[in-house]
Amino acid sequence: MRIYSNTFKSEYPNTVFLEKHGIFYYAYGENALVLSGICNYQFKDNRCGFPIKSLEKVVSILSQFKVNVYVDNMFFEFGDKYSFYLELYKSKINGDKLINSLINDVKKVIESNRENYYKLKEFVDSLWMN
Numbered sequence: 001m002r003i004y005s006n007t008f009k010s011e012y013p014n015t016v017f018l019e020k021h022g023i024f025y026y027a028y029g030e031n032a033l034v035l036s037g038i039c040n041y042q043f044k045d046n047r048c049g050f051p052i053k054s055l056e057k058v059v060s061i062l063s064q065f066k067v068n069v070y071v072d073n074m075f076f077e078f079g080d081k082y083s084f085y086l087e088l089y090k091s092k093i094n095g096d097k098l099i100n101s102l103i104n105d106v107k108k109v110i111e112s113n114r115e116n117y118y119k120l121k122e123f124v125d126s127l128w129m130n
Contacts (some may be wrong), residue, residue: 013073014082015068018058024049025058025071030086037089038065 008017016035018025026049027035036043039061041050041099050058059076062069110117 003041008070012068012070015070016062016082018055018069018071020052020072021049021053025052025055033093034067034082034085035062035091035093037085039069043044043093077106 004053008016014075016027016031018027018031018035023097026032026047028047032043032046032048035041035058036048039050041048041059053117055071059069063078065085066081067085068078069076076116109120
């Protein structure tokens, strides 16, 4: 969070803060994670953004998910689901990291010996059988 420091965050807890930069609005840190998860926007470099023209749509979506929004010096109180979605999307990111790590390990095992592909394939197929 850049502009909206701890002063605003303590006054408006469990709120997605949106900051206008040029022709985009951005959320940072945990706010970006919640925004990204709910609105299906890309979360990269600890931020998430969207074009100014999409502001009304984004606020509407956040309201449907019962998540408060602070934007352009206005507070919109929609509900108390921020923490729920924050934890949900944190666990998703951790799951994605685990999956990516496993994929990299599998690639290394197969690259070291191509026969390992068939062993891994047989193992994975056996998991589906159980």
